[in-house]
Structure formats: structure tokens, C-alpha cells
Amino acid sequence: MNNLDLSSLSRRDFIVVAGSAAAAVAFAPRFLFAQKKGIVPTMIDAAAKATIKTYPLRRNISVLEGSGGNIGVLTGKDGKLLVDSGFTVSKPRILEALNSLSSDHITQLINTHWHIDHTDGNAWVHSAGAAITAHVDTRKHLSTSTRVEGWQYTFPPVPAGAIPKTVFDDAYRVHHNDTQLDLKHYAPAHTDSDISVVFEEADVIHVGDTLWNGIYPFIDYSTGGSINGMIRATEGNLSAVTDKTIVIPGHGPIANKTSFEEFRDMLVTIRRNVATLKKHGNSLSATIAAKPTAAYDAKWGQFLITPAKFAGLVYSGV
Numbered sequence: 001m002n003n004l005d006l007s008s009l010s011r012r013d014f015i016v017v018a019g020s021a022a023a024a025v026a027f028a029p030r031f032l033f034a035q036k037k038g039i040v041p042t043m044i045d046a047a048a049k050a051t052i053k054t055y056p057l058r059r060n061i062s063v064l065e066g067s068g069g070n071i072g073v074l075t076g077k078d079g080k081l082l083v084d085s086g087f088t089v090s091k092p093r094i095l096e097a098l099n100s101l102s103s104d105h106i107t108q109l110i111n112t113h114w115h116i117d118h119t120d121g122n123a124w125v126h127s128a129g130a131a132i133t134a135h136v137d138t139r140k141h142l143s144t145s146t147r148v149e150g151w152q153y154t155f156p157p158v159p160a161g162a163i164p165k166t167v168f169d170d171a172y173r174v175h176h177n178d179t180q181l182d183l184k185h186y187a188p189a190h191t192d193s194d195i196s197v198v199f200e201e202a203d204v205i206h207v208g209d210t211l212w213n214g215i216y217p218f219i220d221y222s223t224g225g226s227i228n229g230m231i232r233a234t235e236g237n238l239s240a241v242t243d244k245t246i247v248i249p250g251h252g253p254i255a256n257k258t259s260f261e262e263f264r265d266m267l268v269t270i271r272r273n274v275a276t277l278k279k280h281g282n283s284l285s286a287t288i289a290a291k292p293t294a295a296y297d298a299k300w301g302q303f304l305i306t307p308a309k310f311a312g313l314v315y316s317g318v
């Protein structure tokens with residue numbers, strides 16, 4: 001087990017493997033080691049090596065997994081529509097995966113939020129012919145130098161072509177490839193720029209980073225995110241789906257309504273544990289030492305955001 005290369009595993013594989021405690025022990029040190037160089041370089045390195053896996057969902061909708069956030073793809077006569085663009089280092093493998101779906105050119109790109117693991121590919125996808133649509137705050141953050149304290153990283157403004165030209169505040173509708181797409185802004189949750197994308201006829205929803213399926217989420221307090229916002233967004237997601245809805249999370253394997261329930265329960269319980277510790281005067285390090293996430297770590301603590309890191313993210317917001 002120790003010789004397995006983590007970066008070659010898809011998140012789907014990883015979640016399955018991580019279900020076993022022995023595997024979790026084998027993997028954890030590699031992640032901790034990788035994180036010493038920072039989360040952003042770690043994500044880019046992983047994307048540089050990862051194979052892109054394609055999962056057909058329903059009708060003409062598929063998901064590509066392996067380059068930062070999950071990429072939704074809608075194929076058809078109007079050209080491919082992508083939801084998020086992954087990391088630029090994955091371009092040849094993303095193109096290969098897209099070409100295996102159909103020969104349509106890329107004509108539309110929607111960003112679920114501004115983070116680099118969902119927008120780094122914007123420049124090449126735009127050059128390939130896509131018009132870019134996003135929330136107005138995605139354009140704002142991509143247009144200026146933006147610091148994310150939680151990643152200890154400052155992002156420079158992106159090139160002009162990578163900036164969304166069509167932006168909206170609350171909601172936006174697009175008709176493309178015989179599909180009605182409903183784009184809706186969340187109240188600030190993971191960031192202030194999060195949107196959901198519903199593919200109406202197929203009953204599929206891409207919820208961006210308001211759901212990390214089976215793994216502790218990153219919460220970006222620097223651009224409007226908060227634990228309370230994440231819980232509120234999850235309640236909204238729960239009321240927006242049925243048992244039949246297919247859910248594309250920002251990270252982790254394809255999800256469903258139950259995934260939101262499990263995510264909500266995890267967020268609410270850990271928030272309560274951390275808030276109690278903080279209320280009793282515990283410092284951040286004392287709170288982390290008290291292991292407020294312990295009951296969830298075996299399942300949720302095996303990816304980029306470690307139990308200690310997640311406890312710290314919650315601590316900032318209670």
C-alpha cells in the first residue's frame with residue numbers, strides 16, 4: 001500500500017480506498033508531506049500527473065474528474081458547454097477526454113466560483129472558442145490581485161481572455177444543446193461567488209464547492225466564505241433536489257441527496273463542537289488539540305483539508 005502513488009488516484013478511487021482504516025494510515029503521511037509546500041502547488045502537482053476520468057451521467061451530460069474541481073460537460077450541436085475549467089497543466093488530457101465524448105468544439109464555459117482549481121483553464125478554453133459566464137464576484141476576484149489566507153497564496157489578475165464576459169448577480173438562464181440551464185447565486189458560502197448550475201431536463205445539478213463529497217471542505221474566509229454560509233448553502237441544496245437528482249460536487253465522487261444530508265450533519269456537529277470549545281475560552285491550538293472532528297476524521301479527513309485544518313476553518317467562523 002505504501003508504494004501507491006496518491007496523485008494517480010482519482011478522488012473516486014481515493015474515497016473508496018479511504019474507507020478502510022489501514023489505507024487511511026498508509027495515505028495520510030504522503031498528504032501531510034505534500035502539504036508542506038502549500039495547498040495550491042500540491043493541487044497543481046496532482047493535476048499535472050492525474051489521468052482524467054470521464055463519467056457519463058444522464059442525457060448528454062458527463063463529468064471529467066482529475067484536474068482540480070469536477071468539470072461538467074454538456075455535448076451537442078451548439079458546441080460543448082463546460083462547467084469549470086480545471087488546471088491548465090491538464091489541458092492535453094482534458095482535450096483527449098472531451099474529444100472522446102464528441103467532436104463538437106467548446107463554445108461555452110460557466111465558472112461555479114473564482115478559485116484557481118475551477119478557473120485556471122479559462123484562458124485556453126476561451127482561446128478554443130468559449131464564451132465565459134459567471135457570477136459578478138468571480139469576475140471581480142479574477143480581475144484583481146486576490147489573497148486567500150487559508151491557502152497562504154496571493155493570486156495575480158488573470159489574462160483578459162480568462163475573465164468572464166457575461167456576469168450576473170442572482171440568477172441567469174441559458175438554453176444550449178436542447179437543455180435549459182438555470183444558474184443561481186448562493187448567499188456567501190464557500191466564497192462570495194458560488195453558483196449552482198441546474199440542467200433542467202436531465203435533473204442534474206453542479207453545486208461547485210458548496211459540496212465536497214465525503215471530504216472536509218475548504219472554506220475561503222478571505223473572499224466571503226464561512227462555516228455558517230456553508231451550512232445555509234447545504235440546506236438550500238437539500239431543498240433544491242429530489243431522490244432522483246444527480247449531484248456534481250466541486251470535489252469528490254458524484255453525489256445525491258443523501259450526500260447533502262451527511263455533509264450537513266458533519267458540518268453542523270463539528271460547528272457545535274468547535275463553538276462550545278471556543279465559548280469556554282479555548283485557544284485555536286487548544287481547540288484543535290481537543291479533537292472536535294474526531295468522530296468524522298476516518299471518513300472525511302483523508303483529503304487536502306486535514307482534521308486540524310478544518311477545525312481551524314470552523315474556529316474562524318464561530
Ligand SMILES: [Zn+2]
Binds near residue numbers: 113115190209250
Ligand atoms: Zn473552491
